[in-house]
Amino acid sequence: MGKAITHIKTNWQNFKHEIKKNKVLFLMILPIVVYFVVFHYLPMPGAYIAFVNYNISKGIFGSEFVGLRNFRFLIGNGDLWRITRNTLLYNFVFLNLGNLFQIALAVMISEISSKWYKKLSQSVILLPHFISMVIVGVFAYNMFNYDYGFANTILTSLGMERHEFYSDAGIWKYIIVFFNIWKGTGYGMIIYLSAITGINRELYESAYIDGASQWKRIRYITIPMLKPTFILLLLFGLGGILRGSFDLFYNLIGTNSVLYPQTDIIDTYVFRSLLGQFNLPLGAAVGFYQSIFGLIVVLTVNHIVKKIEPDYALF
Amino acid sequence: MVLNKRHEIYSVDGLSLRFVCYFFVTIFALLCLFPFILMITSSFMTESEIITEGFKIFPKKVSASAYKFLLNNPQKILNAYKVSIFITIVGTSVGLFFMSMAGYVLNRRDFRYRNFFAFFLYFTTLFSGGLIPSYILMVRILHLKNSMLAMILPGLMSSWSIFLMRNFMKSIPDSLYESATIDGAGPFRIYLQVYMPLSIPALATIGLFQALGYWNEWYNAMLYIESANKFPLQYFLQKMINQTNVQQLIKQGIVIDVSELPTQSIKMATAVVATGPIILLYPFIQRYFISGLTLGAVKG
Numbered sequence: 041m042g043k044a045i046t047h048i049k050t051n052w053q054n055f056k057h058e059i060k061k062n063k064v065l066f067l068m069i070l071p072i073v074v075y076f077v078v079f080h081y082l083p084m085p086g087a088y089i090a091f092v093n094y095n096i097s098k099g100i101f102g103s104e105f106v107g108l109r110n111f112r113f114l115i116g117n118g119d120l121w122r123i124t125r126n127t128l129l130y131n132f133v134f135l136n137l138g139n140l141f142q143i144a145l146a147v148m149i150s151e152i153s154s155k156w157y158k159k160l161s162q163s164v165i166l167l168p169h170f171i172s173m174v175i176v177g178v179f180a181y182n183m184f185n186y187d188y189g190f191a192n193t194i195l196t197s198l199g200m201e202r203h204e205f206y207s208d209a210g211i212w213k214y215i216i217v218f219f220n221i222w223k224g225t226g227y228g229m230i231i232y233l234s235a236i237t238g239i240n241r242e243l244y245e246s247a248y249i250d251g252a253s254q255w256k257r258i259r260y261i262t263i264p265m266l267k268p269t270f271i272l273l274l275l276f277g278l279g280g281i282l283r284g285s286f287d288l289f290y291n292l293i294g295t296n297s298v299l300y301p302q303t304d305i306i307d308t309y310v311f312r313s314l315l316g317q318f319n320l321p322l323g324a325a326v327g328f329y330q331s332i333f334g335l336i337v338v339l340t341v342n343h344i345v346k347k348i349e350p351d352y353a354l355f
Numbered sequence: 356m357v358l359n360k361r362h363e364i365y366s367v368d369g370l371s372l373r374f375v376c377y378f379f380v381t382i383f384a385l386l387c388l389f390p391f392i393l394m395i396t397s398s399f400m401t402e403s404e405i406i407t408e409g410f411k412i413f414p415k416k417v418s419a420s421a422y423k424f425l426l427n428n429p430q431k432i433l434n435a436y437k438v439s440i441f442i443t444i445v446g447t448s449v450g451l452f453f454m455s456m457a458g459y460v461l462n463r464r465d466f467r468y469r470n471f472f473a474f475f476l477y478f479t480t481l482f483s484g485g486l487i488p489s490y491i492l493m494v495r496i497l498h499l500k501n502s503m504l505a506m507i508l509p510g511l512m513s514s515w516s517i518f519l520m521r522n523f524m525k526s527i528p529d530s531l532y533e534s535a536t537i538d539g540a541g542p543f544r545i546y547l548q549v550y551m552p553l554s555i556p557a558l559a560t561i562g563l564f565q566a567l568g569y570w571n572e573w574y575n576a577m578l579y580i581e582s583a584n585k586f587p588l589q590y591f592l593q594k595m596i597n598q599t600n601v602q603q604l605i606k607q608g609i610v611i612d613v614s615e616l617p618t619q620s621i622k623m624a625t626a627v628v629a630t631g632p633i634i635l636l637y638p639f640i641q642r643y644f645i646s647g648l649t650l651g652a653v654k655g
Contacts, residue, residue: 058467064542065460069472072457075512078497079489080479086488100491145383148376157377163641164384167391170633170641172571174589178596178626179390182397182410188619190393193409222387230648254372287574294597310486315578320487327485335482355477 090325110325119309120326127284127305130213134220134285135277139270141221142228147262149229150236151254162233166226176219177291184215209302216292216303220285228273235269236262271352275345279338279354282330286311306330391634398422398623405619421620425628432628434584435591438503442587443569446507450565451558454512458520459546464529473521476514493579505579506587510568516561519647523557524550560647563640570633588629596622 059066090110092103114120145165152158183190184205192202205211239262247257284305293303295316306326313323338354346353397410401418404411425432457476461469483489489509499505527550535545551558573589580586586594 055468062466062542065463065466068456068543068546069460071453072512072517073472073475075453076476076479076514079492079509080483082496083484083488083492084482085484086491087484089487089491141383145380148380151373151376152380153373161380161384163638165380165387166641166644167634167637168387170567170637170644171630172573172589174571174573174593174596175626175630177593178623179394181596182390182393182623185410188405188409190397190410190412193411196409222390225383226387227648230645234648291593307486314487314490320491324485324487327487331482331485338481 087324087328087331089321090328092321094321110321111329114322114325120329122301123304123306123309123326124282126303127282127307130216130284130305131277131281133217134224135274135281137217138221138224138228139273139277141225142232143263143266143270145225146229146232146236146266147258150233150262151258162226162230165229168223168225169227173223173287173291176223176288177294180215180219180292206296207298209299212293212299212303216288219292220288223288231273232266232269235266239265268352271345271349275341275352275354278341280334281337282306282334284308391630394623394626394630398620398627400620402618402620410619410623418620421624424621425624431583431591432588432625435586435588438585439570439572439588442503442506442572443566446511446569447562447565449507450511450516451562454517454561455520455551455554455558456546457512457517458524459550461517461521462524463532463542473518476517480514490578500579501581501585502579503585506572506575507569509575510565510572516564519561520554520557523554527553556643556646559643563643564647567633592625592629595625 086100089100089103091105091107092100093106093109094100095103111120149158149162152161181189184192186192186202186204186206189205191205195202205215243261244257247261252260284307286305286307289303289305289308290311293299293308310323310327310330313319313326342354393410393412396412396414397405398421399417399419400411400414401416401420404414404416460466461473463469493499493505493509499508531549531553532545535549540548571589572587573593576585576587576590577593580590
């Protein structure tokens with residue numbers, strides 16, 4: 041015990057000494073520290089609201105403690121399972137299909153010999169990354185609106201019936217995946233392209249001398265060399281596997297409850313509990329569950345990676 | 356030795372593969388452009404054609420009446436522009452200043468607690484209190500409901516950008532710091548006069564990320580902003596697109612006279628006007644963005 045206290049004491053003295061020595065550096069980092077304490081660390085204990093019967097006048101910490109009641113309720117009515125399944129499935133598809141498109145396009149663009157065409161196509165494919173999801177919502181309206189949408193213009197001009205996209209829950213999973221790929225491919229493609237640029241040219245030259253065809257050079261040099269980048273992006277993706285892209289889902293689906301069974305994810309559910317149903321403890325319970333499981337997933341993935349291939353570990 | 360390109364092109368296998376690459380890249384690029392083109396052509400359609408036949412890529416008749424309408428009733432959209440420009444400038448410059456300073460401190464070898472502070476920032480990417488506690492903090496404790504600060508503060512600083520800054524500064528030789536110290540400059544002056552000018556590529560990249568985030572801001576506006584005169588551009592647009600009844604549009608000041616209104620083309624024209632600045636600036640800013648992605652690929 042005594043040893044521990046002296047240890048803390050010397051640590052504290054060291055810290056005071058450091059502050060005195062590097063006063064300016066501490067002052068320079070102070071604004072960031074204050075910001076992160078207020079906006080990131082201060083809300084953390086607020087997650088306690090998930091365990092109470094919230095009463096506005098009594099505040100979070102004055103309200104009655106109800107243990108896991110909110111969680112039991114969410115499991116009981118099937119909501120937690122439904123939104124977890126949706127979030128995981130969507131993210132799984134986004135991650136796999138997204139990386140597939142990004143790698144394929146990066147490889148194809150790197151094979152294009154004309155410099156200006158390379159640059160132009162790269163710029164065009166990156167463009168969707170720069171616009172807001174609100175505009176994506178406008179695009180969806182522009183294409184799938186019942187009365188005026190482009191899809192229905194085509195259908196009617198072909199003599200077919202108009203389709204009511206906004207009440208067809210089944211079709212939106214494809215539209216959501218389409219817009220996710222549409223918006224995200226350019227970003228990932230650039231990362232893969234910079235990895236391709238980093239590959240040693242001599243590898244290709246010696247393969248060429250050995251008579252390897254162009255396809256073989258892609259298959260046995262380019263693609264294997266992208267593995268580290270792929271694993272790094274995959275790890276980042278897995279770390280956020282429980283984090284839904286709220287802005288995509290909200291701007292496409294909005295408050296159209298007909299589509300919820302197939303398109304409700306954790307983040308849209310939490311949002312509705314806040315501004316729709318005003319059931320804060322329920323939303324906070326889902327949010328807490330999302331944070332804890334997200335943390336467990338990141339730590340597990342990182343632990344496994346560290347064992348197999350330490351170079352790829354995130355921390 | 357340099358590859359003989361000419362020979363390669365004439366080999367049958369290389370030629371067909373190259374054709375496949377050109378083909379798919381072109382198809383995908385066109386797919387990326389398509390929604391933009393449809394939005395623009397729709398905004399130039401006459402209302403009667405939209406109502407009878409729907410939005411088209413090749414309208415029968417081209418009309419600028421939607422834009423004329425926006426030009427004659429510019430107050431609301433101009434105001435939304437002003438709000439967006441304001442939060443973009445303030446948020447970007449303030450965030451950039453504090454984040455570059457933090458990146459500089461985290462890079463100083465003589466700063467003993469740099470790893471502790473780096474973890475302190477990194478931990479927030481692993482665990483968070485969630486939306487509900489943050490909302491309660493913003494509204495009940497900081498009293499930011501309906502304040503412009505509610506749109507600026509949440510995105511002001513990110514640990515990711517701070518680490519990007521620090522990683523960039525790692526490439527600046529320490530000898531510069533040492534010689535400036537010998538000349539009698541303090542840490543803040545070295546930051547301002549030595550490190551800032553050398554960090555312009557990183558500053559441009561992070562500034563671009565910040566500015567893009569603020570320009571595309573709608574989420575915090577939806578959570579916290581109540582009065583229409585504080586709506587940023589994207590949120591204004593979102594409200595307008597989701598508005599199906601004309602009465603609401605009149606209340607929002609988007610539409611004034613109910614009869615003969617180009618409502619549908621106005622929606623599309625507003626979207627074009629809101630995206631315009633990004634499309635116009637895009638050719639100039641994208642290279643900073645690309646270099647930033649490459650910088651960010653270095654792991655924190």
